[in-house]
Amino acid sequence: MSAPEATHRPGQALLSGLPREALLERLREMLRIRRFEERCAELYTQGKIHGFLHLCIGEEAVAVGAMRALRPEDNVVSTYREHGHALARGISAAAVMAEMFGKANGCSRGRGGSMHLFDAQHRFFGGHAIVGGGLPIAVGLALAARMRQEARVTCCFFGDGAVAEGVFHESLNLAALWRLPVLFLCENNLYAMGTHITRHQSQIDIARKAAAYGLPGQAVDGMAVLEVEEAARAAVAAVRAGEGPRLLEARTYRFRAHSMYDPELYRSREEVAQWKQRDPIDLLAGALRQADLLDDAALAQLEGEVAAEIDLAVAAAEAGPWEPVQDLLKDVHSPRFA
Amino acid sequence: MxxxxxxxxxxxxxxxxxxxxxxxxxxxxxxxxxxxxxxxxxxxxxxxxxxxxxxxxxxxxxxxxxxxxxxxxxxxxxxxxxxxxxxxxxxxxxxxxxxxxxxxxxxxxxxxxxxxxxxxxxxxxxxxxxxxxxxxxxxxxxxxxxxxxxxxxxxxxxxxxxxxxxxxxxxxxxxxxxxxxxxxDEQADTDIRRAAVRRPGRDVSLITYGGSLPKTLAAAEQLAAEGIEAEVIDLRCLRPLDTELFLDSVRRTHRAVVVDEAWYTGSLAAEISALIMERAFYDLDAPVARVCSAEVPLPYAGHLEDAALPQAAAIERTVKEMMAGHG
The missing domain is CATH 3.40.50.970 (Thiamin diphosphate (ThDP)-binding fold, Pyr/PP domains)
Structure with missing residues (x-):
């Protein structure tokens, strides 16, 4: 599977329909994720961030486009490559960065790290690093919303690798059977760690798998933020209207290694370079320039805002306190009800 | 009522x-x-x-x-x-x-x-x-x-x-x-985390839970007929363990047999045995004994299944051996 053609642009409606400020905001959000993660990679080499660090650089359009389709009361369930989802959902860069550092002011109080970002206020239910493990939980969140007659949609992110897990199939089946308000959002970056989709799927058209469970599935260019947003908005509207779950497959690509340990022996530099031609940030910036909505000064201003925010986030993480060791066992259990 | x-x-x-x-x-x-x-x-x-x-x-x-x-x-x-x-x-x-x-x-x-x-x-x-x-x-x-x-x-x-x-x-x-x-008693409201003494006794503490409780109580009745008074403890809650309750019992009886239908290796019975060793070792008159399942996938044939699972007779035998060896 190669990069999708850049000619067809269903996102055009948003491009022409949204005010300039809103379009720049989407560009800013993608830049924010990109620069945040670039800083994370630096901090990793400096020994400030440890363990696994999975960067979503190249996939920012999916996070930003999808989150724009959600409301604050909706639920988000994510994966271990979730920095972009967390930031796009509105969790502060400082809280995410402090979590990377393992500090007590991190969004999971230093208990989770890069792979386990949680935030109750933003209804961000993790950060799950067992591939596919979040899907059943999303189904349950949707069940609760339905039974409590809440208008929430649950958006569940997962990668193409998860599609090979049994719980993917079980979860689509159960959500469709019970017509639950879930948007299953597959970020297909073509690789399950280092295994190309043609080497782990008998049917590489993931969106088509939805048909087996009787729910609509659709694929979208995951490098085009406005296309992702448009498709996500349509899917979320249908889900919210009670039409049952939807599967949306965003075809994207990870520009960086799987994790900081990955020597990338499984793909060629040419392939990566080819996909970088379709960098989601460049695509939107290019479209905005073409429409006379962006110039160098405006882009520099966005970059400056983003850099300032990340500087503050790193400072907050550096200054943040460590959880006292005597609190090691805290939160294994909740305080018991009397 | x-x-x-x-x-x-x-x-x-x-x-x-x-x-x-x-x-x-x-x-x-x-x-x-x-x-x-x-x-x-x-x-x-x-x-x-x-x-x-x-x-x-x-x-x-x-x-x-x-x-x-x-x-x-x-x-x-x-x-x-x-x-x-x-x-x-x-x-x-x-x-x-x-x-x-x-x-x-x-x-x-x-x-x-x-x-x-x-x-x-x-x-x-x-x-x-x-x-x-x-x-x-x-x-x-x-x-x-x-x-x-x-x-x-x-x-x-x-x-x-x-x-x-x-x-x-x-x-x-x-x-x-x-x-x-x-x-x-449908209105009874007990603390789920507390173990219970199902039968008081002075000679040996039989620590068990779940499906092994009736077998253990049956063994205790048989032992009583022979003059051995076994205290039977029903753990009820397997995590967290009500450790103090069974340690108190062992400190009084000075002997403990743990009955657990799981396999011996790495079992809850092994954990309880370790807890007694760590915290009541000097109160013991005999090594802690275990009656668990044989280390075998449970067979279909009835006589083999019976032989694999802890039975009242094995509990009784284990207690008697313990009492005889260290009486």
Whole structure:
């Protein structure tokens, strides 16, 4: 599977329909994720961030486009490559960065790290690093919303690798059977760690798998933020209207290694370079320039805002306190009800 | 006012009470609705509470347990039934990697008030894939509470306490207990975390739980006829263990036999034995003994199954050997 053609642009409606400020905001959000993660990679080499660090650089359009389709009361369930989802959902860069550092002011109080970002206020239910493990939980969140007659949609992110897990199939089946308000959002970056989709799927058209469970599935260019947003908005509207779950497959690509340990022996530099031609940030910036909505000064201003925010986030993480060791066992259990 | 019922009826009454008293409670699992439960524990509940709250699920253990986690996170109080603990292995990821750890991993933000019930144990001639006692495995997990109601009373009232817990609770119901009859005080409200002395005695402490309790009590009666007074302790809660209760007993009797239907290796019985060694060693008149299952997949043939499982005769023999060796 190669990069999708850049000619067809269903996102055009948003491009022409949204005010300039809103379009720049989407560009800013993608830049924010990109620069945040670039800083994370630096901090990793400096020994400030440890363990696994999975960067979503190249996939920012999916996070930003999808989150724009959600409301604050909706639920988000994510994966271990979730920095972009967390930031796009509105969790502060400082809280995410402090979590990377393992500090007590991190969004999971230093208990989770890069792979386990949680935030109750933003209804961000993790950060799950067992591939596919979040899907059943999303189904349950949707069940609760339905039974409590809440208008929430649950958006569940997962990668193409998860599609090979049994719980993917079980979860689509159960959500469709019970017509639950879930948007299953597959970020297909073509690789399950280092295994190309043609080497782990008998049917590489993931969106088509939805048909087996009787729910609509659709694929979208995951490098085009406005296309992702448009498709996500349509899917979320249908889900919210009670039409049952939807599967949306965003075809994207990870520009960086799987994790900081990955020597990338499984793909060629040419392939990566080819996909970088379709960098989601460049695509939107290019479209905005073409429409006379962006110039160098405006882009520099966005970059400056983003850099300032990340500087503050790193400072907050550096200054943040460590959880006292005597609190090691805290939160294994909740305080018991009397 | 005590009433007489079977363990199965007690489970059903407990479920009905839960569904009646809290609209956030739902019951889901394989065949819990129209079929009435594989062990008939939920018969009539679909009719009384309807298909929204009593949900038959596909055979997707990982997903319906995970859906229970999600529903709990979303404000419900789900009770998930897994037909046997062997099938729970298909949901192990959701229990171990998600339910048990979510509160801690999220820095205290997300509790999972989920109750999972499942049948366990052997003795029904259903062979090696339906007869295991895995409760000891689950009792190793920080973050969960593990219950093993061994009496009809506990089957009736422990669920009430389980639903008050803010974190996941796993309840193991031994398959041989379902037809057992007993007297029940439906209003009794006991602390689910306390062990209970089911029979007082001065000579030896027999520490057990779940389906092994009736066998242990039978052995204690036989021993009493021969002048040995055994104290029988029902753990009730396998995590956290009510350690003080059984240590107090051992400090009085100076002898301990742990009866546990799981395999010996790495069993809960091994853990209890270690706790006694660490904290009551100098009170002991004899090494702690264990009566567990033979290290074999449970065979179908009745005589082999009987030989593999802990039986009253083996408990009795173990106690007598202990008393003889160190009397």
């Amino acid at each position: 005590p009433t007489t019922m079977t363990y199965r009826e007690a489970v059903r009454a407990a479920l009905a009470e839960a569904l009646r008293s809290d609209e956030r409670v739902l019951l889901m699992g394989e065949d819990v609705g129209r079929y009435g439960g594989a062990f008939a524990c939920s018969r009539g509940l679909l009719e009384e509470f309807g298909p929204e709250r009593v949900r038959d699920t596909p055979l997707s253990e990982a997903t319906f347990v995970g859906a229970g986690i999600g529903a709990a996170l979303g404000g419900m109080r789900p009770i998930v039934e897994i037909m046997t603990c062997n099938f729970a292995l298909l949901a192990l990821d959701q229990i171990v990697n998600h339910a048990a750890i979510m509160r801690h991993m999220s820095g205290g933000q997300f509790s999972v008030p989920l109750v999972i019930r499942m049948a366990s144990g052997g003795g029904r001639r259903v062979a090696a894939q339906h007869s295991n006692s895995f409760e000891g495995w689950f009792a190793r997990l920080p973050g969960v509470t593990v219950l093993a109601p061994a009496t009809v009373q506990d089957a009736r009232t422990m669920l009430r306490g389980a639903l008050r817990e803010p974190d996941p609770v796993l309840i193991f119901e031994h398959i041989l207990l379902y037809p057992v009859q007993g007297e029940v």
